[in-house]
Amino acid sequence: MCLGIPGRVLGMVDGYGDQLALVDVAGEARKVNIGMLPEETFTAGDWVIIHMGFVVEKTDEAGADAAMAGLQLMGSGRTEDDSP
Numbered sequence: 001m002c003l004g005i006p007g008r009v010l011g012m013v014d015g016y017g018d019q020l021a022l023v024d025v026a027g028e029a030r031k032v033n034i035g036m037l038p039e040e041t042f043t044a045g046d047w048v049i050i051h052m053g054f055v056v057e058k059t060d061e062a063g064a065d066a067a068m069a070g071l072q073l074m075g076s077g078r079t080e081d082d083s084p
Contacts, residue, residue: 003051003071004049004050004051004056004057004067005025005026005049005050005051005067005071006025006047006048006049006050006059006063006064006065006067006068007023007024007025007026007030007032007047007048007049007050007064008023008024008045008046008047008048008064009021009022009023009024009042009043009044009045009046009047009048010022010023010024010029010044011044012042013031017035019033019034019035020032020033020034021034021042021048021055023048023050023055025050030050032048032050032053032054032055033053033054033055034048034054034055035054036054036055036056037055037056037057037058040058042055042058046058047059047060047061047063047064049063049064049067
């Protein structure tokens with residue numbers, strides 16, 4: 001399992017062999033490589049999971065929310081059983 005960051009596609013970046021997308025990650029636009037998923041198409045509004053600058057999964061909003069919740073849980077140092 002890898003640590004994946006959710007993001008929302010803003011659009012595609014011209015050039016680079018059509019393998020770059022501009023993605024909103026926590027309010028910041030980042031260029032990420034979509035080349036690991038050549039069978040997928042990406043358009044503005046799509047949700048993706050990013051690892052080390054590469055899109056490793058196309059997901060939906062619920063999947064992105066679950067990924068973010070997991071990251072927040074890891075950052076809190078708590079488990080779900082420890083929550084108040």
